[in-house]
Amino acid sequence: MKYAVLQISRGSIHLIIREQSDLACWEKRTFTPPKRMLLESSTIQDILDLIEEMIEIARLQGVPVWDLYACMDLGMSTILNVNAILTRSKSELALPIHVLKQDEEALWGWMGKRLGLSLREGATAWIDISHNALFCVLGEQQQIHQTERIQWSLLERTTHYWGKVPDRLTNQEVSNVQTNIQDRLRSLHWKKRPHNLIVTGYPVQILQQLFPLESNGSHHGTSLSRATLRQWIDHLSSSTRKHRLRLIQDEAWADGILTTALLLLELCNTSFKDSFIMSDGVLAFGILASIPTNTP
Numbered sequence: 001m002k003y004a005v006l007q008i009s010r011g012s013i014h015l016i017i018r019e020q021s022d023l024a025c026w027e028k029r030t031f032t033p034p035k036r037m038l039l040e041s042s043t044i045q046d047i048l049d050l051i052e053e054m055i056e057i058a059r060l061q062g063v064p065v066w067d068l069y070a071c072m073d074l075g076m077s078t079i080l081n082v083n084a085i086l087t088r089s090k091s092e093l094a095l096p097i098h099v100l101k102q103d104e105e106a107l108w109g110w111m112g113k114r115l116g117l118s119l120r121e122g123a124t125a126w127i128d129i130s131h132n133a134l135f136c137v138l139g140e141q142q143q144i145h146q147t148e149r150i151q152w153s154l155l156e157r158t159t160h161y162w163g164k165v166p167d168r169l170t171n172q173e174v175s176n177v178q179t180n181i182q183d184r185l186r187s188l189h190w191k192k193r194p195h196n197l198i199v200t201g202y203p204v205q206i207l208q209q210l211f212p213l214e215s216n217g218s219h220h221g222t223s224l225s226r227a228t229l230r231q232w233i234d235h236l237s238s239s240t241r242k243h244r245l246r247l248i249q250d251e252a253w254a255d256g257i258l259t260t261a262l263l264l265l266e267l268c269n270t271s272f273k274d275s276f277i278m279s280d281g282v283l284a285f286g287i288l289a290s291i292p293t294n295t296p
Contacts, residue, residue, distance in 0.1 A: 003291055004063040005284040006054055008047070008085075008097065010034075010075040010131065011202060015054040016284040017061050018291075025061050027054065033131070033202065035155070035252060037080045044084050052093055070097040073283060074105055075130040075201075100283075106137045106147040111286030113198050113279045117221050122195030125271055129154065129201030129263065138190055146191045152184045154203055155252065158259045166255055169237045177259055181266045188270055197273040203260040204278060206253045220280040229265045236261065 002024060004017040011033035017025035029050045031043060039047075055065050070089070076082060077099045090096045100108075110126050123145065128135040132153045138146040161177050162169065208219045210232065236244060236258040244254040253260075268276055 002061065002063050002067075003288055004058050004061070004068050005287050006051070006058070006068055006070040006095075007282055007284040008051070008070065008072045008076055009282075010073075010079075013047070013050050013054060014282050014284050015057060016282070016288060017058065017063060018288045025057070027057055029053065034079060037078075037132075039079055039081055039084070044081075044088075047085055048088055048093070051089055051095065055093060055095060065094050068095060069287070070095050071283075071287070072097050072099050073109070074100060074102065074133075074135065075128070078132070102147060102149065103144070105135070105283065106144050107139075108286035108290065109135075109283045110137045110139045110144060111142070111289050112283045113200055113281045113286075115281045115285050115289065117196075117198070117277060117279060117281075119277075120195040123190075123192040124196040124198065125190060125194035126198045126200070127267055129199065129203045129260075131155070131202070134184075134188075136188055138192060138194060140192070148188055150184055150187060152181075154259050154263065155256050157181075158256045162255055165241060167241050168239065169258070171237075174233070174237045174258070174262070178262050178266070181263050185266055185270045190271065194271050194273065197268065197271045197276040198279050199264060199267060199276045200279055203253075203256065203263070206248060206250065206257055207260050207264070208278065209248055210257075218280050219278045222278050223275040224264070224278070225275040226265055226268050229261050229268070233258065233261045233265065 002017055002019045007014040011030060013029045015025065015027040031046050031050060034043065055068065058068050086097050113126050114124060123138055123140045126137045132151060134150040134152055136148040136150065137144060157177065157180060162173060213219065214222055241254055244257065248254055248257050264276060
């Protein structure tokens with residue numbers, strides 16, 4: 001029997017189909033995520049068109065729409081006018097979309113992000129950086145011990161401290177943002193010391209542009225050390241904005257990439273880790289992994 005999950009996230013849609021214990025299909029489509037908390041009508045239509053495309057792919061794989069489990073994660077469901085997608089998907093495409101609760105996202109996300117990684121035994125911390133929050137989960141042996149959600153907007157804080165088009169930054173300007181990050185992370189106290197630290201989210205995907213792909217064609221399982229982050233912090237802060245744009249080629253992230261590096265460094269410090277691991281795993285993998293392979 002085949003099991004299929006359609007996951008709608010901020011900027012991407014995944015369709016994953018499992019047959020017995022084998023991965024039968026993994027399709028990914030992307031759309032431009034909103035910079036703020038509202039979706040434009042054109043983006044709503046783009047998302048619905050992508051959902052319709054995924055429904056057709058699932059049908060061709062032998063999974064009808066009524067057997068397709070669709071879910072939307074917290075990074076997407078917190079957008080103010082997202083109900084337009086939920087309503088139209090159900091009425092126009094006959095596909096109801098389940099909005100994940102925090103405990104569901106914590107367990108399934110934690111499971112999905114760990115798949116395919118070489119991890120040490122013991123507690124694993126997973127931190128997802130979204131547009132306005134840090135979602136922090138600690139688990140061990142398929143059990144979640146701790147879930148924290150820290151409100152903090154990376155791009156908003158970047159603009160607040162450095163303005164819209166900063167050039168080279170002074171040590172004090174960098175220190176101001178670092179202090180703000182440290183203040184926000186004071187509320188994060190892991191119940192167990194993590195043996196592994198996984199960090200994901202769109203800012204991490206942007207940061208990956210600075211590093212060559214591994215031999216498998218992805219950054220999945222790649223670790224970044226605190227020493228490497230410090231080197232990039234020094235380089236990016238002393239670089240002109242023109243140079244940062246050449247590195248990232250994204251106007252919105254030419255400055256946010258430095259804030260991302262500062263945040264990742266402090267997440268390592270807070271978690272008592274010398275490095276963190278990047279993962280391409282998605283929550284949908286966690287949902288499918290939670291279904292026993294011998295389920296009829």
